[in-house]
Amino acid sequence: MESKAIPLPLPREQVCPFGPPPEIEEIRQSSSLTRVLCPTGIEAWLVTRYADVHEVLGDSRRFSSRVGMAGHLLANQPPDAPVEEGDFNRMDGEDYLRFRRVMAPAISTVKRTELFRPLVRSTVDELLDGLAAEQGPVDLxxxxxxxxxxxxxxxxxxxxxxxxxxFRDLAKALFDSTIDVEALDAARLPLFGYLHTLVVERMRTPGEDVISVMAAKGKAAERPFTELELTKVAAGFLAAGFDTTAAAISYGILALLRHREQFSLLCDDPSLAPDAAEEILRLLAAGSGMLRVATVDTEVRGTRIAAGDFVVVSAQAANHDPARFTAPDRLDITRTRRQHLAFGHGPHQCPGQHVARMELVAVLAALPRRVPSLRLAEPFSEIEFKKDTAVFGPVRLPVTWDHVLPGS
Incomplete structure (x- = not known):
């Protein structure tokens, strides 16, 4: 690295509540990549253009995930920590594909996700029925x-x-930069013990749940999966499902309430929900980037990157790249060009994205239709956003309404 590092631009929601900080545009216009100093003290190359982000995420041979996704933000996930048994998110190549082959049949196939759809819809309706009995305002x-x-x-x-x-305790600890390594291990230990018991039980007596399907596939694999490997996969699903998707839903609803005309479109036409979900994901996701490390001497957009250099890949900056999206900072649920990078790209694209999408679509199809009078209960300027975390969005979403319509 040759240039002087600048601080890594972090989300500043009161300035740009639904997009990257203002300096990202200036960085994107630079002829080369920018060197940044990250909150955990490491220096890295920041990648912001859509084409460059797409290139880096799609090439795990040049840019490895072994450093973990958030080591530039979270000190409790140091990039130089050893990759231990079952740490699938920090593996590349065939080692990682071995895990994907077990995860995909359990949670990613069309057949499996269609099995989940009635559960998602009924849960959304039950929770909205519960709101009908509440006196607002509430924290949504x-x-x-x-x-x-x-x-x-x-x-x-x-x-x-x-x-x-x-699991709520682990999810909170996992994405909190104020939690040190020892405290994170203390939160993981009881969860891993509990999940290990479940894994052993489902290996003996399988059902139709995700752990059972993974256990069966893992047992039949060319290199059978250990109990620890299956336990860590289950823990990864739980941590993501308990926090990141919930944050995306709350953040997306806030964006719609801030752009009332877009919320009204959904009130009138719930069939727009799939397009609205993709637009919300494009607008909001992955605010502080994903960490990679170069495995060989290489270059991106004319910038020489040495083997061992860290790279922070900003998917949100890419999703706001005007070279890819027209008026990228505008929320437009009728947008047709939707090839965003909110779930990443390439081998490490989020394995749980189908379930996350299904949940967000179900919410956007039901909530505006059933609660058309939904509105913020506090001024937008008083909404507090999460800090010291890798998962962004409002800490609370205070809302009120006039009435909740019955479900269909």
Whole structure:
């Protein structure tokens, strides 16, 4: 690296609530990549253009995931930590594909996701029925988004209701930059112990849940999966399902309430929900980028990158690249060009994206139709956004309404 590093631009929601910070545009216009100093002290090359982000994420031979996705933000996930058994998110090539072959049949196929759809829709309606009995204002994140996503992922893994608080604790710790390595390990230990028990039980007596399907596929694999490997995969699904999807739902609803004409379109035409989901994902996702490390001497857009250099790949900056999207900072749920990078790209594209999409679409099809009077209960300027975390969005979403219409 030859140039002086600038601080990594982080989301500043009160300035740009639904997009990257203003300096990203200036960085994107630069003829070369920009060197940045990250919150955890590492230096990296920042990649912001759509074409460049697409290139880096799609080439795991040149840009490895072994450093973890968030080591530039979270000190409890150091990029130089050893890759241990079952750490599939930090693997590349055939080692990672071995895990994808077990995960995909359990959660990503059309047949499996169609099995989940009635559960998602009924859970959304039940929660909206519950709101009808409430006196606003309420925190919609606490009363709706979080219960929705946590219930769905727990149902998919067949986790009893009484045991679900354990997973909320881990999800909160996993994405919190103020939690050190020891505290994170302390949060993981009881979860791993619990999930290990479930894995062993489902290996012996399989059902139709996600853990059972993965256990069966893992047992039949050319290199059979260990109990620890299956436990870590299950933990990864739970942590993501309990926090990241809920944050995306709350953040997306906030964006729609801030752009009332877009919310009204959904009130009038719920069939727009799939397009609205993709537009919300494009607008909001992955605000502080994903970490990679160069495995060979290479270059991106004329910038020489040495083997061992860190690279921060900003999917949100790419999703706001005017070379790819017309008026990219505008929320437009009728937008037709939707090839965003919110779930990443290439081998490490999010394996749970189909379920996350299904949940977001179900919410956008039902909530505006059933609660057309939904509105913020506090001025937008008083909405507090998450800090010291890799998962962004409002801390609380205070809303009120006049009435909740009955479900169909």
């Amino acid at each position: 994140h606490q009363k709706f988004s979080n219960p929705l996503t946590s219930s769905i992922i727990a149902e998919l893994l067949d986790v009893p209701h009484g045991d679900r608080e354990l």
